[in-house]
Amino acid sequence: MRATGKRQFKDEIFAQFARIGRALSSGRRLELLELLAQRERGVEELAIETSQSVANISQHLQVLRQAGLVDSRRQGNYIRYRLAADIVLNLWLALRDVGQARLAEIDKLVQAFLKDRSALEAVTCVELQRRIKNGNAIVLDVRPEQEFAAGHIAGARSIPVAELRTRIRELPKRRVIVAYCRGPYCVFADQAVAILRNAGYNALRLDTGFPEWRMKGLPVERDAARM
Amino acid sequence: MRATGKRQFKDEIFAQFARIGRALSSGRRLELLELLAQRERGVEELAIETSQSVANISQHLQVLRQAGLVDSRRQGNYIRYRLAADIVLNLWLALRDVGQARLAEIDKLVQAFLKDRSALEAVTCVELQRRIKNGNAIVLDVRPEQEFAAGHIAGARSIPVAELRTRIRELPKRRVIVAYCRGPYCVFADQAVAILRNAGYNALRLDTGFPEWRMKGLPVERDAARM
DNA sequence: CAGCTATTCAAGTAATCGCTTAAATAGTTT
């Protein structure tokens, strides 16, 4: 308990926690976390989705694994990665909250790239839940099918945004449609709302994505067939 | 909305969030956050407490500020730094939770340095709250006086651990004493419990610190005189 | 067991990081 020992203890324990910070210090790795928050994936899948080389993504995944943020398991010839625990998702969401609240650049980027977003107010989780209760909205999951299968808002329908134009007739025109996707920095729901409104539908965007909905303890479902 | 623009948007927005991760990627900076979670401080104070040069700490503080994690204000000749918002504290606690749950090295370090800790079970916040309600414990804040003044558990008494041996008679021997400090990786409460038990007191450690207590929305007080 | 394939590792390079020392700045106080 003498002073030097105490300093060494502090140095070492904070250095350990800093390993986690370091894992969060690359935009590429945060993008991987965001993808893995939707569902588990193989290395090549992640490489394609992030437009990176397989070797590079593999190395990033090692960093994430050594920081305890992701887990992997073998499935046939592939190795599938996933978030190691819900507290990891919680950590990523906490970091995102700080960015949203404290970094002006993030707001600027969203404004610049998603020009329509500021015009249209988004639906909150509480409000959507109320609408669901009243049968007052169709909940539309516009993420890729496999992400829907791995888990979605209870009662939601799936039409991936890529298929929305061709499958738009599956949706009734009379009712309000609330579209959601991976999260507030995912563009799928914005695109979906644009397509729907263009076709004369009454569409709104949920202000967050599926992982946030689930972390709030709100009702979710998953495709029992898959997984 | 074409593919290349979308990739660029993702790259840029995740790079922005990564600035926050980078700020968390140094043990030294995490130590600063932990100190600032107790109360605001000047640069030299932080330098002394971390055994670092003033220039080095100043540079770390710039990194933290540019990531939106800390704020500063001038007070007389000094510049005082503080956490920028409660969500920053929330982020640090989320990171710590992940470390505790997922990094075996952290447990090893605690076991090695705080050998007694495993023997003695700690009191949880819920349990302490119950004890307070029943008048069933003395709550003892063993952090330095100024940290107590900046905020403490409602009803707690202050005896900094450095003064505990000389002031131990202020405490009644009949009642259970629950000591707390900065957090689970702070050694003050462990030291205090050791001193108290050695002197024949019935003492226990709270399993977290003041910032965690406050973030849970449990009752706190502050010294109105200071501030 | 041999062949195949997804994944990891290793080496190399340009850029960045943490810390030190020394000088500059900015703001208060006298």
Added chain:
DNA sequence: AAACTATTTAAGCGATTACTTGAATAGCTG
């Protein structure tokens, strides 16, 4: 306005990082 002082900045270093390319590994699958 001058002097002082806390803080920031600049330059320099050794160590580390992100990514690429090319080779190695590990473990299914036929």
